[in-house]
Amino acid sequence: MNHRVPSFAVRSLYMFCFSPTAHKFCREFAVLFDCQYFHHQLRTIYSHFRSQMALFLQVKLVHFPVIKALIQPYPTAFATQRYFSTSRPTLASLGLDALDASKGDRKRIVILGSGWAGESHPASTVLLRTGGPSSNATSVGYVLSQRLSRDYQTVVISPRSYFVFTPLLNSTAVGTLEFRTALEPVRSRRKPNVEFIQGWADDVDLGRKTITVEESVVDQRQGKATTDADPYRHSSLTDMKMEKFGKRREGKRFEVDYDKLVIAVGCYSQTFGTKGVKENAYFMKDVGDARRVRKRVLECFEIASLPTTNERVREHLLRFAIIGGGPTGMEFAAELSDLVHDDLSKIYPRLASKVKITVHDVASKVLSMFDDKLSQYAMKIFSRQGIAIKTNSHVEELRRGLPHTNGDGSMEDVADAQGCYTLTTAEDGDMGIGMCVWSTGVMMNPFVKRALRKIHLFPSNSAFITSGLAAEQLPKQDWMIEKHPKTGAIIVDDRLRVRLCSQSTTTTATTATARETSHDPYQPASTATLTDIFALGDNAAMANHSLPATAQTASQQALWLAKRLNANARGSTRDSDPFTFRNLGIMAYVGDWRGILESGSGKAPDISGRAAWLIWRGAYLTKSVSWRNKVLIPTYW
Numbered sequence: 001m002n003h004r005v006p007s008f009a010v011r012s013l014y015m016f017c018f019s020p021t022a023h024k025f026c027r028e029f030a031v032l033f034d035c036q037y038f039h040h041q042l043r044t045i046y047s048h049f050r051s052q053m054a055l056f057l058q059v060k061l062v063h064f065p066v067i068k069a070l071i072q073p074y075p076t077a078f079a080t081q082r083y084f085s086t087s088r089p090t091l092a093s094l095g096l097d098a099l100d101a102s103k104g105d106r107k108r109i110v111i112l113g114s115g116w117a118g119e120s121h122p123a124s125t126v127l128l129r130t131g132g133p134s135s136n137a138t139s140v141g142y143v144l145s146q147r148l149s150r151d152y153q154t155v156v157i158s159p160r161s162y163f164v165f166t167p168l169l170n171s172t173a174v175g176t177l178e179f180r181t182a183l184e185p186v187r188s189r190r191k192p193n194v195e196f197i198q199g200w201a202d203d204v205d206l207g208r209k210t211i212t213v214e215e216s217v218v219d220q221r222q223g224k225a226t227t228d229a230d231p232y233r234h235s236s237l238t239d240m241k242m243e244k245f246g247k248r249r250e251g252k253r254f255e256v257d258y259d260k261l262v263i264a265v266g267c268y269s270q271t272f273g274t275k276g277v278k279e280n281a282y283f284m285k286d287v288g289d290a291r292r293v294r295k296r297v298l299e300c301f302e303i304a305s306l307p308t309t310n311e312r313v314r315e316h317l318l319r320f321a322i323i324g325g326g327p328t329g330m331e332f333a334a335e336l337s338d339l340v341h342d343d344l345s346k347i348y349p350r351l352a353s354k355v356k357i358t359v360h361d362v363a364s365k366v367l368s369m370f371d372d373k374l375s376q377y378a379m380k381i382f383s384r385q386g387i388a389i390k391t392n393s394h395v396e397e398l399r400r401g402l403p404h405t406n407g408d409g410s411m412e413d414v415a416d417a418q419g420c421y422t423l424t425t426a427e428d429g430d431m432g433i434g435m436c437v438w439s440t441g442v443m444m445n446p447f448v449k450r451a452l453r454k455i456h457l458f459p460s461n462s463a464f465i466t467s468g469l470a471a472e473q474l475p476k477q478d479w480m481i482e483k484h485p486k487t488g489a490i491i492v493d494d495r496l497r498v499r500l501c502s503q504s505t506t507t508t509a510t511t512a513t514a515r516e517t518s519h520d521p522y523q524p525a526s527t528a529t530l531t532d533i534f535a536l537g538d539n540a541a542m543a544n545h546s547l548p549a550t551a552q553t554a555s556q557q558a559l560w561l562a563k564r565l566n567a568n569a570r571g572s573t574r575d576s577d578p579f580t581f582r583n584l585g586i587m588a589y590v591g592d593w594r595g596i597l598e599s600g601s602g603k604a605p606d607i608s609g610r611a612a613w614l615i616w617r618g619a620y621l622t623k624s625v626s627w628r629n630k631v632l633i634p635t636y637w
Helices: 008-018 020-033 036-044 046-057 065-071 095-103 132-136 141-147 166-173 235-245 287-305 311-317 327-347 372-385 411-419 512-517 551-569 610-623 627-636
Strands: 107-112 152-158 162-164 183-185 194-205 210-215 253-257 260-263 267-269 319-323 356-360 387-390 395-400 421-425 429-433 435-438 442-444 463-468 477-481 490-492 497-502 526-535 540-542 586-591 594-598 607-609
Touching: 095 152, 095 253, 107 141, 141 152, 141 551, 166 287, 166 327, 166 610, 287 311, 287 327, 287 411, 287 435, 311 319, 311 429, 319 327, 319 429, 327 356, 327 372, 327 387, 327 586, 372 387, 372 586, 372 594, 421 435, 463 497, 490 497, 490 526, 586 610, 594 610, 607 610, 610 627
Parallel strands: 107 152, 107 260, 152 194, 260 526, 319 356, 319 435, 356 387, 490 540
Antiparallel strands: 162 183, 194 210, 210 253, 267 442, 395 421, 421 429, 463 526, 477 497, 497 526, 586 594, 594 607
16 A cells, blocks of 8 residues: 655655764764663664554665664664664773783773762863762762873772762652662763773782772672771771671782872761661662662651551651751752652642651751851741751660660550661650661771771882981881871872871971871971872862862862873873862752852852752753763753
């Protein structure tokens, strides 16, 4: 049976499918978005299109450049391929020999860590929230690896194979965004010079320039926050692991050589040793944490809606506690309040009025990094939404069960207690809650705290004396990486290079950090600077002045170092200007489509309300990495 083209629109489609431009456009579109889901959907409608459209347009399917561009690269193993390209995909090197062979005459930069620093382009620098340390939860490795040129062989070593855009975790936890919008894979076709090894850095040998790595592919903690009491995968902590957590399967260890090393391992969640927190609290550091929070919120509402749940337990289940009054905790409280008022109130109309959200903070003021006027505005919005703020609140314990439930309780109380927690504070005593989200701060990574505590020989080929005695005047095995006396962070100079200090001491203070922070009259006899090891992010501290431990700082450090290393690879001998931090301002979401924004320069006015909310969303949309997420995020919003 003959068919004719019935309209101008269909004739236009017919012409487009035959045009030479269609083939190029379709392939560029697929490569740009790198969307495996789109590819899967195209494959499923393939047979239907074959039987209907071919007849409708009176042509053979093989003559369609649009379909050929998307289907032809995958004739047999469609499900096993990932990229929309006829060229051979860049595969990870198999084995260290292959890794060395692919290096060629390039220098190898090993980056420890694949976490958040945000990725930006020179023309799109935007504001980032301060978020306390938790907004820069892990490291700056991802953005640095993406910015280094192909003149280097970049090797990223991290226990997780993906990058998490942590500012969006609160939105994913309440369902505003899907989890994939906050994730980016470390392995990428767009960066063939980046190799990835999934493992934990175990040790550093400064003389041999090697990193000892323990494999971590099979790790139950992946996707979840790492707390100060989690087992650490380093041989130097075997006794601690055996004592606290018992035996576990140790991963195999191997060594990786480096020409330059970047330490960007970030920090762990700090629980301050509060009883029951690491076992029962919910954190907001990784996508696995956001999944747990979303699941728990729905669990609380479902259990509360059961006819077998009594009123006392229902009241406890619908009470949510957030510990920490920084931007991370306050933004989650705002997102949760929006979820309850905008969505759950329609699904659970009888329960929404019973929900209570409380923010606890040990300080006398929440959002203390903001101006008083902006803080007061935020408090007004929180009060209007029914969010209670409890300052000077000291958490003593978090445990499972109802308040005052013990071994003498009835069987009904014991059964009901399985779905509740009890939060104990010094001021209010026991209170039943459905969920506790912990967002109070971070502690130094054990790799920095313990594994880098070893004493080394002076690496004369990659270090120079900056002050004090010459290396020949000191014992050979006398050098260790200099640490901040309070935080334990690695001391770096104004070019982010790691500093060494001698174990031998003198009564003359030789380091600026020691003079400012230590009352000990005995100071290192000599200090040195390593030319091939850098430290960025939360795990680093400047020698002469302090920087905020934020994503904004980490992002600027990563971009500065990438620019400097790329210039060196091009043969530039000009000494780069030292790193300087530029305060771009801070902002936070306070709920009900409102935000607060404080200018960093002091010249621009502070903004609050809907305008600040629009800037807040626009900033995070701009800072998202891939074009796929730049399209998906506003779609979900």
